[in-house]
Amino acid sequence: MEIVMAFVCGFLFMAAIYLILSRSLLRIIIGTGLLSHGAHLLILTMGSFKGSAPPVLSEGVTDFVDPLPQALILTAIVISFGVTAFFLVLAYRAYHELKTDDMTLMKGSEDNE
Incomplete structure (x- = not known):
C-alpha cells in the first residue's frame, strides 16, 4: 500500500509543479493546492x-495507530484552506485591477516606469 501512495504522492507533486510553473495565476493557485494535498498524503x-486499533488506550491494546500525523494533517488542511482563500481573493482583486491573469503581463514592462 505504501508503494501505491508513493506513486500517488509523486504524481501530485509532479502535477503541482507543472501547474505552478505555468503563466496563469489560477493554475498557480490550483498547483499550490495540489502541492499541499501531496504533502498531506506524504505525511x-x-x-x-x-x-490496527484506534489510538485509545485500553487494557490489552499494544498495536495502535499513531495520532500525531493525523493531527498534523488536520492542522495543515486548515492552514492550506486559509492560504488558498487568500490567494483566490488576491487573484480576484488583481484581475479586476489589471484585467489579466497572465503573470508576465502582471509584472509589467520596464518602459512603464
Whole structure:
C-alpha cells in the first residue's frame, strides 16, 4: 500500500509543479493546492498503516495507530484552506485591477516606469 501512495504522492507533486510553473495565476493557485494535498498524503504515508486499533488506550491494546500525523494533517488542511482563500481573493482583486491573469503581463514592462 505504501508503494501505491508513493506513486500517488509523486504524481501530485509532479502535477503541482507543472501547474505552478505555468503563466496563469489560477493554475498557480490550483498547483499550490495540489502541492499541499501531496504533502498531506506524504505525511500520512510516513505515519505508516501498521496500526490496527484506534489510538485509545485500553487494557490489552499494544498495536495502535499513531495520532500525531493525523493531527498534523488536520492542522495543515486548515492552514492550506486559509492560504488558498487568500490567494483566490488576491487573484480576484488583481484581475479586476489589471484585467489579466497572465503573470508576465502582471509584472509589467520596464518602459512603464
